[in-house]
C-alpha cells in the first residue's frame with residue numbers, strides 16, 4: 001500500500017483554483033521532491049494534502065484511507081506531519097518546552113523513549129534544550145521543528161523548503177540529514193525545495209509543478225537528466 005496517494009487534486013483559496021489535477025504518490029520510505037518555479041503552487045499542494053486549504057475535487061488517501069475531508073489535527077493523529085516554511089516553532093519558549101508541547105498528550109515513558117530516538121538522530125539537540133528558540137540559528141530551528149514532528153511518530157513528513165533559512169554551504173548537508181530521516185526513522189518524505197539540484201540528487205521521485213499543474217512525475221534522476229525540463233523550469 002502507498003503511504004500517500006493524491007488523485008486529481010484541485011485546490012486553492014476561496015474561489016481561486018491554484019493547483020489543478022495533481023496526481024502523485026509516495027511509497028514506504030520514499031523521498032519525493034516537489035520542485036518548480038516560485039508561485040507554481042508547491043506550498044499550496046502541501047497545504048491541500050494536509051487539509052489547510054480548500055479542495056475543490058480529487059482525493060487524498062493516507063495509508064489507503066480517504067482523508068480528503070479530514071481536519072489537519074486528525075491527519076496528524078493518523079501519522080501525517082507537515083512542517084510549514086515558517087512559524088513551525090514557538091520563539092519565546094525553550095527547545096525543551098517546544099518539544100514537550102509537541103508531546104503533550106503522551107505519557108512520560110513514551111516521551112522519554114521517543115526523545116531518545118530523536119536525540120540519536122539529532123545529537124546536537126541535547127545541548128540546546130534550555131535555549132529559547134528565538135536565540136537559535138535557522139538550521140537549529142529546523143532541527144527543533146523536525147524533532148517536534150518526529151515525537152508524534154509520523155509515517156509521512158512533508159517539509160516546505162526546510163533549507164530556506166540556511167546558508168548555501170549548509171544546504172547539501174541539511175538535505176542529507178533529511179534522507180537519514182528516511183533511513184533511520186523509517187518515514188516517507190515529501191520535500192518541497194527551491195534548491196532543485198540538491199533536492200533531486202537525494203530524492204527517489206520528483207514532481208515538477210509549473211503554474212499549478214504537473215509538468216513531470218517520475219524518477220528524480222530522470223528529471224535531472226531531462227535537459228529541456230531541467231533547464232527551462234529549474235535553471236539547471
Ligand SMILES: Nc1ncnc2c1ncn2[C@@H]1O[C@H](COP(=O)(O)OP(=O)(O)O)[C@@H](O)[C@H]1O
Pocket residue numbers: 013018036037038039040041042043044045
Ligand atoms: N493564502 C492565499 N490566498 C490566496 N492566494 C494564495 C495564498 N497563498 C498562495 N496564494 C497564491 O497561490 C499561488 C501559488 O503559491 P504557492 O503555493 O505559495 O507557490 P510556491 O510554493 O510554488 O511558491 C501564488 O499565485 C500565490 O499568490
Ligand SMILES: [Mg+2]
Pocket residue numbers: 042043044
Ligand atoms: Mg512555497
